[in-house]
Amino acid sequence: MGFVGFVEGPLFYIAAAIFALAAAWRVFGLIRMGRKPDISPPKGSATAGFIKGNLRHFLPRGMFARRTWIHIVGGYAFHLGLFVLFFFGAFHIDFIKQYLGISWTPLPRWGFILASEIAFAGLIVLWVRRFSDPVMRLISDRDDHIGTWLTFLVMLTGCLALQQSHEVLRGIHMLFVDIWLIYFPFSRLMHAFTFVLSRGHTGATYGRKGMNP
Amino acid sequence: MSSDNKAQIAVDKFLQFTDGEVASFFEACVHCGECAEACHFYMATKDPKYTPTYKLFPMVKAYKREKAPLHSIRKMFGLLPPAVTEDELREWETLVYDSCTMCGRCTMVCPMGIDIAGTIRKMREGYAAADIVPDGLKRSVDFVEKTGSPMGVTSKALLAQVKHQEKETGIKIEVDKQGADYMAILSSMEIMGYPEIIGAYAKIFQKAGVSWTISSKAYEATNVGVQIGSGPLAKEIVTRVVDAAEELGVKYVISPECGHAYGAIRWAGPNMVGRPFKFEVVHIIELLDQLRRDGKIPAGAKDGRKMTLHDPCQIIRRGGLLKEPRRLLDESCADFVEMENAGLGNLCCGGGGGVSANPRAAELQNAAFGCKADQLNAIDGLEAVVVPCANCRTVFEEGLEEREIYNLEVLGLGELVAETLKDIEQAEG
Ligand code: SF4
Ligand code: SF4
Secondary structure: OOHHHHHHOHHHHHHHHHHHHHHHHHHHHHHHHOOOOOOOOOOOOHHHHHHHHHHHOOOOOHHHHHHHHHHHHHHHHHHHHHHHHHHHOHHHHHHHHHHHOOOOOOOOHHHHHHHHHHHHHHHHHHHHHHHHOHHHHHHOOHHHHHHHHHHHHHHHHHHHHOOOOOHHHHHHHHHHHHHHHHHHHHOHHHHHHHHHHHHHHHHHHHHHOOOOO | OOHHHHHHHHHHHHHHHOOHHHHHHHHHOOOOOHHHHHOHHHHHHOOHHHOHHHHOHHHHHHHHHHOOOOHHHHHHOOOOOOOOOHHHHHHHHHHHHOOOOOOOHHHHHOOOOOOHHHHHHHHHHHHHHOOOOOHHHHHHHHHHHHHOOOOOOOHHHHHHHHHHHHHHHOOOOOEOOOOOOEEEOEOHHHHHHOOHHHHHHHHHHHHHOOOEEEOOOOOEOOOHHHHHOOHHHHHHHHHHHHHHHHHHOOOEEEEOOOHHHHHHHHHHHHHHHOOOOOOEEEEHHHHHHHHHHOOOOOEOOOEEEEEEEOOOOOOOOOOOOOHHHHHHHHHHEEEEOOOOOOHHHOOOOOOOOOHHHOHHHHHHHHHHHHHHHHHHHOOOOOOEEEOOOHHHHHHHHHHHHHOOOOOOEEEOHHHHHHHOEOOHHHHHO
16 A cells, blocks of 8 residues: 555544544533523523524634734634635545445635635734734644644645645645644644534523623 | 631632632633623733733632643643642632632623632632731621721710701601611711712602611621631621621611612622512612602702713623613703713723722732723713712722822712702792
């Protein structure tokens, strides 16, 4: 078995299994820790608050936007760009089809390139702020930097593989994807799942109080 | 307590208080630092150490080391953080007690919705258990243990103030009245600093025909247990009120114009005591708004001064009473203007969460009040500010004096409502 076969075959299966099991374990672990039932008489619904809290924090608030605009622009650019290129890139759809048998309409090539550029620009803004902004520098740790670099390398090698000119370029992309999948559940990249719980808990607390800031 | 012991005691408490909610906060924080932009301590100083999430670091470290899912796998790869030490806890002490008023503003900007305020409250449990707490708060605890009040207000002092207010208003105030509908509790600050609120209650409730009383056994609403982070003390203080209220057989306990006291008894109270109360807790602002809407305390001539409202964090943002004070003000004040970001986005006065009881934090508190003062200064021709929390009110008075601003009156909402009540003759005529 060649390099490409290995990273797309056994290594990918192992990485995907580690990703799925460890991520599920971590989320399940958080849910299992539980929370004491609140017996104060409620004024509103905790469940509605859980949902509202999740939706509300997707949107930045005007009053803070002037102070945090770089972050808002960088954050949205990166996350939306990544979402689009991951789910609507033609190669990704083919790849998903190969494993899950489902597919949908991909973005045209120019759309994919635009989404990638937006995602790159966002990621770079966030990363530069990580060491240039005194607040972010103070609170950032090794995990933040590794997560950023790995994501960057996955995206970069993905772009290099886009031409389909060399199989090995696709292999390098897949190698980074495999490493990223293995690293993901042990790192802060898990925020992609844990945000639901965190926003939801706060939303539920406020929801019981009949409000949701 | 030996040094290792202290660190271990604190860590054990941190872990005990890290439930699924707190753990999800620790797991979701992406270190984006946006929360700094919402915190008045960072805004006033621009010092990164006042970044809200940074204040939690020792507790996060303990969690990652000992409780986080998959921590044993991380351990195999040497990826666990080192153990929390007493030195580290001491280094963080000022961040945990002096620079967080538990105002909850950072949660609004946080993309993950992390409740830093609630987590600081839990983190203080570890600090209190290890006895790493500011002297100012320790003194308040001593007073509470001796007199039930953090300022040492005895029942004798309360009764003297009640007598004085009876004389001022000419209205009899019944203490320990069995079977009254409402039992009012007050903060020490109100009893000693703003006793006219007792007279205001007397006027308003007489007009509304509300039967009310004050207990000579449990009159204190301030919960220093919540501020210092001592669950057992917080429970003891709430229990005192619950016992007195249930003994008198009242239907409602009125939480006063004090921020954290409301959260302590209304939202945390039943959970501390471990059962629902046999009465309802109602905030004085809620009650006044209800009485007004029921037509029992119609408004008379409005106060003509240009006024604004300070939103005490624990009553408004964390308490949910957003519209009520505004409805009352609209009817009591002819020229009401809002501060920038009023309501849920209000800026804290800088002295909540036990900060004002901690003299060590005075300078920082005053710096943080600067953000509030800027908001006040931005309103041209402002003559008065309504501050429905006795603690915030003291912080305002001190902060304004510090800035030599003498032309701005600071007043409570209850007083304003009492002063602008429609006269009985007016109502009847
Ligand atoms: S709760 Fe308030 S004081 Fe505490 S860190 Fe957040 S914004 Fe600052
Ligand atoms: S804003 Fe929220 S996610 Fe960002 S650093 Fe602060 S607590 Fe963490």
